[in-house]
Amino acid sequence: MARFLVRRISLGVVVLWIITILVFVMFFVAPNDVAHRIAGRNATPATVAVVRHTLGLDKPVTTQYWHFLIRLLHGNLGQSYFTQQSVSSLLSSRLPATLSIMAGAAVIWMLLGVTNGVISAIRPRSLADRGLTSFALFFYSLPTFVLGLAMLNIFFYQLHTHGIPNLPGSGYVPLTQDPYQWFVHMILPWITLALLLAATYTRLTRNSMLDVLSEDYIRTARSKGLGEGRVVMRHGLRSALTPIVTQFGIDLGTLVGNLVVTEKVFGISGVGALAVDSITNGDLPVIIGVVIVASAAVVVMNIIVDIAYAVLDPRVRLN
Amino acid sequence: MSLLEVSDLSVTFSTPDGLLEAVRGLSFSLEAGKTLGIVGESGSGKSVATQTIMGLTQNVRITGTALFEGVDLLTLSRSELRKVRGSQIAMIFQDPLSSLHPFYRVGWQIVEMIREHEDVSKDAARARAIDLLRSVGISQPDVRIDNYPYQFSGGMRQRAMIAMAMALNPKILIADEPTTALDVTVQAQVLEVMERMQQEFGTAIILITHDLGVVADIADDVLVMYAGRAVETADRRTTFYEQHHPYTKGLLESLPAIDTDERLKPITGSPPSLLRLPAGCSFRPRCPYVMDRCAEEPPLRPIDDAGLHRSACWLPTDVTGTGEAAERRRREASEAGSGTGVGSGIDALRRREA
Ligand SMILES: Nc1ncnc2c1ncn2[C@@H]1O[C@H](COP(=O)(O)OP(=O)(O)OP(=O)(O)O)[C@@H](O)[C@H]1O
Ligand code: SF4
Ligand SMILES: [Mg+2]
Numbered sequence: 001m002a003r004f005l006v007r008r009i010s011l012g013v014v015v016l017w018i019i020t021i022l023v024f025v026m027f028f029v030a031p032n033d034v035a036h037r038i039a040g041r042n043a044t045p046a047t048v049a050v051v052r053h054t055l056g057l058d059k060p061v062t063t064q065y066w067h068f069l070i071r072l073l074h075g076n077l078g079q080s081y082f083t084q085q086s087v088s089s090l091l092s093s094r095l096p097a098t099l100s101i102m103a104g105a106a107v108i109w110m111l112l113g114v115t116n117g118v119i120s121a122i123r124p125r126s127l128a129d130r131g132l133t134s135f136a137l138f139f140y141s142l143p144t145f146v147l148g149l150a151m152l153n154i155f156f157y158q159l160h161t162h163g164i165p166n167l168p169g170s171g172y173v174p175l176t177q178d179p180y181q182w183f184v185h186m187i188l189p190w191i192t193l194a195l196l197l198a199a200t201y202t203r204l205t206r207n208s209m210l211d212v213l214s215e216d217y218i219r220t221a222r223s224k225g226l227g228e229g230r231v232v233m234r235h236g237l238r239s240a241l242t243p244i245v246t247q248f249g250i251d252l253g254t255l256v257g258n259l260v261v262t263e264k265v266f267g268i269s270g271v272g273a274l275a276v277d278s279i280t281n282g283d284l285p286v287i288i289g290v291v292i293v294a295s296a297a298v299v300v301m302n303i304i305v306d307i308a309y310a311v312l313d314p315r316v317r318l319n
Numbered sequence: 320m321s322l323l324e325v326s327d328l329s330v331t332f333s334t335p336d337g338l339l340e341a342v343r344g345l346s347f348s349l350e351a352g353k354t355l356g357i358v359g360e361s362g363s364g365k366s367v368a369t370q371t372i373m374g375l376t377q378n379v380r381i382t383g384t385a386l387f388e389g390v391d392l393l394t395l396s397r398s399e400l401r402k403v404r405g406s407q408i409a410m411i412f413q414d415p416l417s418s419l420h421p422f423y424r425v426g427w428q429i430v431e432m433i434r435e436h437e438d439v440s441k442d443a444a445r446a447r448a449i450d451l452l453r454s455v456g457i458s459q460p461d462v463r464i465d466n467y468p469y470q471f472s473g474g475m476r477q478r479a480m481i482a483m484a485m486a487l488n489p490k491i492l493i494a495d496e497p498t499t500a501l502d503v504t505v506q507a508q509v510l511e512v513m514e515r516m517q518q519e520f521g522t523a524i525i526l527i528t529h530d531l532g533v534v535a536d537i538a539d540d541v542l543v544m545y546a547g548r549a550v551e552t553a554d555r556r557t558t559f560y561e562q563h564h565p566y567t568k569g570l571l572e573s574l575p576a577i578d579t580d581e582r583l584k585p586i587t588g589s590p591p592s593l594l595r596l597p598a599g600c601s602f603r604p605r606c607p608y609v610m611d612r613c614a615e616e617p618p619l620r621p622i623d624d625a626g627l628h629r630s631a632c633w634l635p636t637d638v639t640g641t642g643e644a645a646e647r648r649r650r651e652a653s654e655a656g657s658g659t660g661v662g663s664g665i666d667a668l669r670r671r672e673a
Binding site: 225227318 | 375
């Protein structure tokens with residue numbers, strides 16, 4: 001297990017390193033001259049040269065990359081062209097909101113999806129199965145912004161205009177500042193994201209459970225006199241989890257799109273919103289910062305998923 | 320009273336292609352401490368019948384009774400049935416790798432079984448599991464108990480399954496093709512372990528197999544199934560030397576003879592689809608002795624005076640065994656009973672239909 005961990009983490013570090021090279025090539029080397037863009041459209045060649053020198057762009061590419069990497073390792077991602085704020089502090093101020101949305105939504109969609117999937121699998125083609133599947137597919141087919149706006153309309157606007165206590169419609173309150181307000185502000189974004197993603201897990205869990213429940217060892221479990229609950233959960237779901245964990249890893253990595261829209265709809269200044277704003281403004285250091293943080297998150301998620309595999313399956317753990 | 324008395328058991332699946340009666344009017348009984356061999360080709364309903372008795376078949380229509388110590392298992396509630404499963408009647412299956420949970424240690428799976436039925440501590444259950452593994456012939460059981468199934472060889476897995484099945488000293492062990500997935504040498508060892516456990520605990524065994532050879536060594540009685548029905552029941556000696564049903568005879572003749580270079584004679588054709596059974600005797604399309612009367616389904620009727628030997632075939636009751644004289648008499652009977660003369664069943668049918 002220790003060797004497995006070391007191997008997996010070293011691989012993760014290598015992947016991250018490759019990502020820094022890609023980012024460097026993409027943003028500093030490949031496109032039109034960065035110095036031109038920073039110096040502005042009407043800058044004289046002299047100004048451009050000065051900018052180029054201060055940015056170290058007149059040095060050989062390898063030296064430039066080396067400096068870029070060293071700065072990165074010190075957590076120095078440069079400064080925003082626009083607010084002059086350091087990118088790392090910008091990111092760390094935005095990260096808690098995004099992580100809050102993701103973590104809460106993930107808990108809800110996993111619970112919802114897996115529970116529904118198990119119920120569907122126990123009685124395939126039953127009324128409950130059909131009902132839950134339609135429920136899941138309905139939300140699955142909605143665009144993020146449509147569901148987000150609908151939630152906002154119902155639970156904020158409609159409740160508010162009818163004088164019923166309503167949920168807050170926008171903003172983020174840090175957990176450390178006021179846990180209750182944090183929770184209340186998170187409810188709508190959580191539910192929106194969770195409903196969108198739960199369908200995948202309902203279907204996946206249902207199919208995975210149906211496969212597993214027809215396995216010989218499930219028949220063995222029943223023939224041992226175990227209760228149906230134990231058979232389904234302890235023996236069935238335990239085996240059905242592997243594809244679910246894989247999907248979870250993929251979804252956390254590709255959640256960006258949904259996250260951006262959710263943050264925008266619910267007026268939360270998270271990393272997703274930051275990404276959109278920096279791209280619109282061409283704020284290069286911020287874009288790079290977001291890309292690197294997002295890639296690092298995906299790499300870390302993959303390591304966690306692999307560890308989860310090993311924990312779940314002894315054949316992976318012991319080989 | 321027998322330990323287990325199954326009467327007129329029928330099991331029907333409803334499939335997209337129609338109703339499929341996998342078991343039709345099956346009756347048999349099992350005495351305490353004895354071994355009943357259930358033999359038949361693939362699809363004859365051996366597994367469905369035994370699993371139905373344990374309440375393990377789902378979405379089926381079941382009729383008949385299965386009295387275990389006088390109580391009808393088919394009418395028990397879920398929770399009552401759970402108390403029987405594992406502790407009174409235990410099962411082992413064909414493929415020991417897929418029958419053990421791949422993610423749990425072998426010992427954990429045995430302990431789980433013990434603690435489901437008995438209020439004992441984990442340590443006590445574990446100690447018992449180690450003893451059980453030792454008694455089925457697994458060396459270093461105190462180490463092996465913490466292995467996962469994939470770390471065991473095929474034979475060891477089946478031994479572990481037997482250990483688990485015997486954990487609560489059940490009155491019946493149902494072994495559904497316990498050796499089919501194993502090497503020949505390992506097969507013999509596993510059967511020997513089962514026999515030893517039977518002698519030690521007095522367990523009755525239902526041994527399901529498609530190989531009469533497996534039954535030859537350890538069964539007291541043999542039930543031959545064909546297309547969901549019992550076609551012949553007898554004690555072992557009678558089954559091997561005085562069998563009446565042409566299907567039983569065919570199974571015997573298809574056994575590879577070890578000491579002679581006689582060729583293997585497989586039964587021609589294949590079992591009928593249960594969705595479209597031939598009218599009359601289901602063996603008719605494959606039977607070399609088919610007669611006019613076989614268009615009518617033969618009942619399972621007594622062959623000997625005591626009524627212990629029963630067979631579902633219209634051939635005269637005094638024609639039994641594989642000997643040449645018996646063979647001649649069968650052919651004569653078949654000829655006398657049919658307007659079309661002797662031939663392979665398939666030929667005869669074809670001729671009749673032409
Ligand atoms: N769940 C099910 N749904 C529909 N038909 C089934 C089901 N289970 C079994 N059957 C059918 O019932 C018949 C008897 O099956 P069974 O498994 O009892 O045969 P078997 O004698 O045990 O054969 P084998 O030697 O292959 O194990 C087969 O034709 C099979 O296709
Ligand atoms: S002789 Fe007739 S009844 Fe007997 S097995 Fe053959 S077909 Fe069936
Ligand atoms: Mg079977």
